Amino acid sequence: MAKSSVIRMWITEKKSREITPEMSESMTDFLSIAAKYGCLGSTFAEDDERVIVYTRWFDEMVLEQFRSSNVYQIQEGKIIQSFAAAGFEIPDDILFNSTGKILSSSEFATFSNQKDIQGSTKINPITAVALGYVPLVIFLMFIASMGSSNFAGYYLFIYSGMGLVILFPIYTIYLALLTWHLHKNGALTPIVSTVHILSFIIPLLYLLMFVTFSGSVA
Structure with missing residues (x-):
């Protein structure tokens, strides 16, 4: 019915x-x-x-x-x-x-x-970029590994991790302020909340993997 x-x-x-x-x-x-x-x-x-x-x-x-x-x-x-x-x-x-x-x-x-x-719920562009950062890096690492350089993927991992060391704390502060602003104005929908959580957890896991990585190019 x-x-x-x-x-x-x-x-x-x-x-x-x-x-x-x-x-x-x-x-x-x-x-x-x-x-x-x-x-x-x-x-x-x-x-x-x-x-x-x-x-x-x-x-x-x-x-x-x-x-x-x-x-x-x-x-x-x-x-x-x-x-x-x-x-x-x-x-x-x-x-x-x-x-x-x-x-x-x-x-x-x-x-x-x-x-x-x-589908009418809008996602903040910066949050969308943060959510897609790690998947994009992994995709580029895969493409780079198919090239002539054996270490292209390794270097991409190192540089992307170093960039995340700088960007992640800034994004964390931005995300906290954005989430509070949306909550205060009653615009923090379940979909937006889920995207915010994922955009924080996924880069965090990647960052932890980077800082605990003990490999070398040699």
Whole structure:
């Protein structure tokens, strides 16, 4: 049985209170991050009596994965804080909060599958370079070993290892700062976290192999 897309609705009583720039900013940030987790469309609206937010998702499992994430908790906290600062009383002012199955809709474009949703996550270029450094060196060592020089691969190993001795500490600091920045802004998705971990572990293992290497060219 095919999974059904779902809509998540959140309606809050407005009374005489106004939407502040801080409320708009926190909600916009939340909806932007939701898109990275599979949200297919969203709306933040108001009328004279209510604040209305709804999002559409590939299926309920995708929605619940986002709602159970640390990113969701962080962004939800920012929204509640901005609403409270504007005089709203959360959760007392919430009129309606529910998830519904979409029976028919042509309003939004849809992803064909979950793989397309996950593919929307962007990876930092420097992190991608760090992740590909060791595989590239190994590939070049293999190519060099097929040449006329018997020691080309050995020299490539030595020089790449020496370069990593200098670059790896710098990258470690950069990666820590980048990871903290993404976490602070609620943009550290599971895919990005995995790439960050691999981009650290793979060069580290290569560096350990280099510093413990006791061979020689002779």
